[in-house]
Amino acid sequence: MGCFTFVKLMMVLFNLLIFLGGLTLLAMGIWVSLDGGSFLQLLGPFSSQGMQFVNVGFFCIAIGAVLVLLGLLGCCGAQKESKCLLLMFFSIILIIFIAEVAAGVVALAYSSFAEGILRAWATPALKKDYGSDPVLTKLWNTTMTEMKCCGFTNHTDFVGSEFEKEHGGHLPSSCCWTSSALCSPDEAERNAVPGCFRYILETLKEHANIVGGIAAGIGVLEIAAMIVSMYLYCHLDKRIS
Helix, strand or coil: CCHHHHHHHHHHHHHHHHHHHHHHHHHHHHHHHHCHHHHHHHHHHHHHHCHHHCCHHHHHHHHHHHHHHHHHHHHHHHHCCCHHHHHHHHHHHHHHHHHHHHHHHHHHHCHHHHHHHHHHHHHHHHHHCCCCCHHHHHHHHHHHHHHCCCCCCCHHHHCCCHHHHHCCCCECHHHCCCCCCCECHHHHHHHCCCCHHHHHHHHHHHCHHHHHHHHHHHHHHHHHHHHHHHHHHHHHHHHHC
């Protein structure tokens, strides 16, 4: 077996695994979205630990669709020896890799800049869509409950919001330490429950080694995939000639 044939075979098998993994995630995401109750019953005791707040369905559908596309491009490109498909596979991996590197640089070196970007998205969303958008509301409710925090920065994110107007000037219960129902802005001011961004940042810092290791492992796989796909792309001309 020649080097080209071996690399081609490894490329097909590797991307076949990616494709099957993507199909699995896609199927699970569709199932969770259509029948979330059965999914939570399957989780059993874990469902009581806040697992149900994560919109697992949409997340799995998005990731699964990307994996299916990548696996299909890589597998078909290698098997059919298509330069077009291999180039598309390489380009998508490269775009994902550049985006990950850029996000990592912003998160690590410019945390204040990253906070500004997140605040520019989170604060308007809380003021406008919290309470009316079921997905966003469920996500924030469980985030605030699990982390014992209020809003992105603090309770002021809900002041003047649509939620406050619809609930007679009250804020979410998570904005008060002692309140089991809605709490008033004055009570939230006295309790001074911190915002969720602070806890998210602290959690990421505590698990920086794990996050960094996972990110490095994914980066290595992406670089390897790009090298293999480009190797096949460049050697196709030699085989044709």
